[in-house]
Amino acid sequence: MKEDFLHHVWQHKKFAVTQLQTTAGESIQILNSGQYLQLAGPDFFNAQIIIGNQKWAGNVEIHIKSSDWYIHNHENDSNYDSVILHVVWEYDTPIFRKDNLEIPTLELRNYVALSDLHKYQSLISQKSWISCENEIINVDGFIFKNWQERLYFERLERKSAEIMTLLAESNNDWEAVLFCLLAKNFGLNTNGPLFLKMTKSIPFSVVRKESFAVENLEALFFGQANMLVSNFQDNYTKKLLQDYTYIAQKHKIQKSVFESVSFFKHRPDNFPTIRLAQLAALYHKEHNLFSKIVSVTSITEIYTLFQIEVSKYWETHYNFDKKSVTKKKKITNSFIDLIMINTIIPVRFAYEQSLQKEYSQEIIELTTALQPEKNIVIDKFASIGIFAKNAFQSQSLLQLKNEYCDAKKCLQCAIGAFLLKN
Template identity: 65%
Template sequence: MKEDFLHYVWQYKKFSFSNLKTVSGELLTVINCGQYLQLSGPDFFNAQIIIGDQKWAGNVEIHIKSSDWYLHHHEKDEAYDSVILHVVWEHDTPIFRKDNSELPVLELKDYVLKEVVRNYQELTSSKSWIYCENQLGSVDEFVIKNWQERLFFERLERKSLSIEQLLQETANDWEAVLFYMLAKNFGLNTNGEIFLKVAKSIPFAVLRKERFEVENLEALFFGRADLLPMEPEDLYAKALKARFDYLLQKHQLETIFIEPVQFFKHRPDNFPTIRLAQLAMLYHKESNLFSKLIDTKDVEQFYKMFSISISDYWQTHYQFDKESPKKKKQFSNSFIDLLLINTIAPIKYAYAKSLGKEISEDLLELFYTIPAEKNAIIDKFSQFGCKSKSAFDTQSLLTLKNEYCNKSKCLQCAIGIQLLKV
């Protein structure tokens, strides 16, 4: 038995209301179970009950055992002085208020509907991947789709928190925040944090001034990422090194240490050298990138905007001083999809939120047109009957797995609640 199950029972009134009595034998009538806020302090706020002939209004605290009150040190917390009823599964000790009056207790185990307990035990009894894996296919599709939409926006809201932090760091410079986020996502999972540090080490005002020459951007990016050879052989590598030293002096940039980028396990087209060169070309080609991305809604327009090549040197190189067969190395649609999912959509959401604008339908339409992501989590959900047709499905399912299934939050999940219904 877990406390969140008792929260569910109380919130959704899954217990018999007739002949309720406190452990001291007084008749109990529940008028209003209160509001479940999931904040610090008592579990349910503004409940209304009648004990005997006395009507009470206040808060309700829920525990597995009565003694948990003392285990959690509620007797020392003034926030619990307003508790009017202690709801427990098992009463094992009396609880006293500061004025030495005994706190009324309702022992729930004799009142909870047996079918609810059985369904809860079935839902949480075994788990090889997620608790509901054997029942997921039986859940009404309407319930799942509505829940997925909620999960989709939860994910965007969570991502917007990091954007808000970056806005504070940049004095609300949305262009700079976009640059930081793009840099992080160009680095993928392996080099994302390193690329973010590289981007943050270059004031965006410097990037604005130097974007007219792609070689200057490459010099800054490769220099800050410590990718320029100490003793370069190629003329281009030598030129970039000289440019970097000059730009450091010109803009009075401090010398910093950033941990080495990783090449290991990357396909050549995902090498950090190639991704940084592509980022440099993007900012060389596109001015006012933020406003263009905000105004763009159609996925094909995004593909067109990112249909840029790479500088001549990198068409014949993957690393400095090592020539390779010529290849344009343009962005793939799948890479642009990742940028849409992880950078552009969260930026659009956060920006609209800052203006008080509603763009939920636009974002949903966009994600319906982005192909479904492919990974082990999505494959598993497909095996259990929850198939993905678009990035909307995959993003919501990733949130479901990471934020609910992995944390055993079945009773805060619409699917879990549906499976518990009797």
């Protein structure tokens, strides 16, 4: 038994609501079960309940056992002074207010159908990949579609909170925020955190000033990422080290102290050297990238923005001092799609939120125009009959798995609620 089951039961009145009584024998009539806000304090706010002949307005707190009130130290928390009804599964001790009056208690186990309890226990006790693995395919299509939209924007809101933190650190410079998040995206999962630290260590004003020469940006990025530390043989790489030393001194940039970049298990086109060279080429070409990104209306426009070519040295190298077959090393459309999903759309959403705008239909249209990600989670959903046709759907499925399925929040999930109801 978990409290979320009791929250579900109370919120949706999944019990015999007639002839309810407190543990002291007083009648209970629920006029309004309250708002389930999931904030600090009582579980349900602004409930309206008639107990005996008295109408009460206040909050409702829910526990498995009534003694949990004292285990959670609610008697010392003024937030719980307004509780008008204590709803529990098992009444094992009376609970008193600060004025020594007992708080009325409803013992739910006397009113909940055993069939509902068994359904709940069966759902959360399954040892499969997700609790509803065998039933999810039977969920009503309308409910599933609406829930996917809710999940997608939940995911964007979570990312938006992280972006707003970065915005505050960047003195409200959206171009700087985009720069940091693009770098993180260019580094993928392996080097992304290091690339983010690297970009945060460079004032974006310096990037603006040095963007007239792609070699200066390469020197700056490679130097701050601790990649210019070897005894180079190539003249170009020797010059990068010299340029980095000069640029760092000129702008008083503190030397970074990060872990080393990783080349392990990366295809050559994803080597950190190539991704940083591409990032340098991008900011050499585009000087007001954020302004352009927030105004685009199609995927084609994004592809055009990211049509860049690396500098001549990197056309014939994947690493310093090691020559390779000539290749332009352009950013592929599939990689741009990942940038769209993980950086551009979240930044655009956060920007619109900062302007107190409702999310634009363009965000949905851009996301539905993108191919779904390919990863273990999306593949597993496909194996149980849930297919993602675009990035909008794959992102919602990732949110479902990470925030609801893994946390066993079946009763806060529209899918779990539907399955229990039916």
